[in-house]
Amino acid sequence: MSVNSADIEQIVRQVIGQMQGTASAPKKSAGAYPKTGRVAMLTELEKFELKEYAIPALGDDDILVKVEGCGVCGTDAHEFKRDPFGMIPVVLGHEGTGEIVAMGKNVKKDSAGKPLAIGDKVVTCMIFKDNPDITMFDLNKQNVGGADVYGLLPDDDVHHNGWFADYIVVRGGSTIFNVSDLSLDLRILIEPAAVLIHAVERAKTTGILRFNSRVVVQGCGPIGLLCIAVLRTMGIENIVAVDGEDKRLGFAKEMGADKSVNFKNHKGIEELTKAVEDAFGGYPADFGFQCTGSPIAHANIYKFIRNGGGLCELGFFINGGDATINPHFDICAKEITTVGSWVYTLRDYATTFDFLKRAKGIGLPVEKLITHRFPLEQINEALKTNLAMEGLKIAVINE
Numbered sequence: 462m463s464v465n466s467a468d469i470e471q472i473v474r475q476v477i478g479q480m481q482g483t484a485s486a487p488k489k490s491a492g493a494y495p496k497t498g499r500v501a502m503l504t505e506l507e508k509f510e511l512k513e514y515a516i517p518a519l520g521d522d523d524i525l526v527k528v529e530g531c532g533v534c535g536t537d538a539h540e541f542k543r544d545p546f547g548m549i550p551v552v553l554g555h556e557g558t559g560e561i562v563a564m565g566k567n568v569k570k571d572s573a574g575k576p577l578a579i580g581d582k583v584v585t586c587m588i589f590k591d592n593p594d595i596t597m598f599d600l601n602k603q604n605v606g607g608a609d610v611y612g613l614l615p616d617d618d619v620h621h622n623g624w625f626a627d628y629i630v631v632r633g634g635s636t637i638f639n640v641s642d643l644s645l646d647l648r649i650l651i652e653p654a655a656v657l658i659h660a661v662e663r664a665k666t667t668g669i670l671r672f673n674s675r676v677v678v679q680g681c682g683p684i685g686l687l688c689i690a691v692l693r694t695m696g697i698e699n700i701v702a703v704d705g706e707d708k709r710l711g712f713a714k715e716m717g718a719d720k721s722v723n724f725k726n727h728k729g730i731e732e733l734t735k736a737v738e739d740a741f742g743g744y745p746a747d748f749g750f751q752c753t754g755s756p757i758a759h760a761n762i763y764k765f766i767r768n769g770g771g772l773c774e775l776g777f778f779i780n781g782g783d784a785t786i787n788p789h790f791d792i793c794a795k796e797i798t799t800v801g802s803w804v805y806t807l808r809d810y811a812t813t814f815d816f817l818k819r820a821k822g823i824g825l826p827v828e829k830l831i832t833h834r835f836p837l838e839q840i841n842e843a844l845k846t847n848l849a850m851e852g853l854k855i856a857v858i859n860e
């Protein structure tokens with residue numbers, strides 16, 4: 462049996478990995494990894510193919526992560542269905558997490574300054590690490606610049622660029638966090654939860670959202686449900702959830718909503734508004750979070766909010782069309798303060814780790830948001846389940 466230089470390199474890496482692994486914590490795995498790993502490559506519309514590629518030699522600043530799981534995002538579903546970003550062939554998946562199995566010699570700490578070692582559980586973040594307040598809006602203007610948006614990088618000669626895979630190569634300079642103290646399910650929820658941490662930060666800038674506010678949350682998909690959980694961890698208890706499905710409204714109560722209103726049970730906006738006010742004991746809401754992508758829902762929510770109240774619109778991640786409102790009645794005469802919210806800043810991302818711990822601490826079953834789990838081999842089904850709007854959060858889990 463001949464031993465070539467690549468094999469020697471592999472052995473050396475394994476030995477070093479084992480030494481680092483045992484030195485930092487005995488429970489951690491040895492840091493061994495195979496020569497190749499599979500990725501789910503989107504090769505044409507609605508078709509992922511599992512492809513196997515060599516795991517490249519790591520640079521001094523690079524990190525190799527064994528993927529444990531990755532959430533399916535609306536962005537993945539759009540790309541799968543229509544390729545709006547023109548990235549095919551691409552390895553998708555940006556809501557991923559896994560365990561470090563190898564690191565370049567320069568890697569010592571994560572983007573928050575926490576030590577990194579083989580065996581640590583990590584997530585990446587699409588926001589630049591050197592500017593904690595940069596938002597997705599700025600990121601787009603800079604055309605992604607030097608940020609590594611894993612899961613949204615067109616295929617290149619590294620190939621291991623997305624989280625729908627066995628392994629991902631996290632290049633030096635990327636934003637990465639050590640989240641070893643969170644369970645796999647909670648780690649998968651970090652990215653979507655960060656969207657709500659950001660939205661609530663935006664809402665706070667109005668000065669209207671307080672611990673004792675009456676808050677209406679419209680839309681009980683994963684975003685609306687996480688919104689309710691974030692509000693609860695802030696001590697806000699007077700929350701009314703609005704949706705068209707009783708099952709989702711049941712979830713809303715588990716996430717901390719006090720009351721719920723199924724809009725399908727009420728004819729017309731006057732009746733619906735009355736139902737929301739009744740749920741607050743006869744009062745309109747002080748503040749609203751609009752978490753659906755429906756223009757009609759956007760128009761409706763103004764009616765639920767009191768004069769001088771506030772609104773955070775975060776439902777339109779993508780263009781969902783025009784909404785018809787009456788600027789006099791809905792905004793001017795009521796003096797409503799509105800804020801928009803889109804994606805998150807790096808600061809929000811780091812805050813999210815603590816939100817998830819607090820949510821667990823006060824007994825909110827946030828992991829239940831992950832309703833469907835698929836192995837990597839069934840990634841096409843995972844994406845189709847997301848597109849069919851079945852369940853809440855869909856995740857790809859590696860054994």
Ligand SMILES: [Zn+2]
Pocket residue numbers: 534535536555556652653
């Ligand atoms: Zn996402």
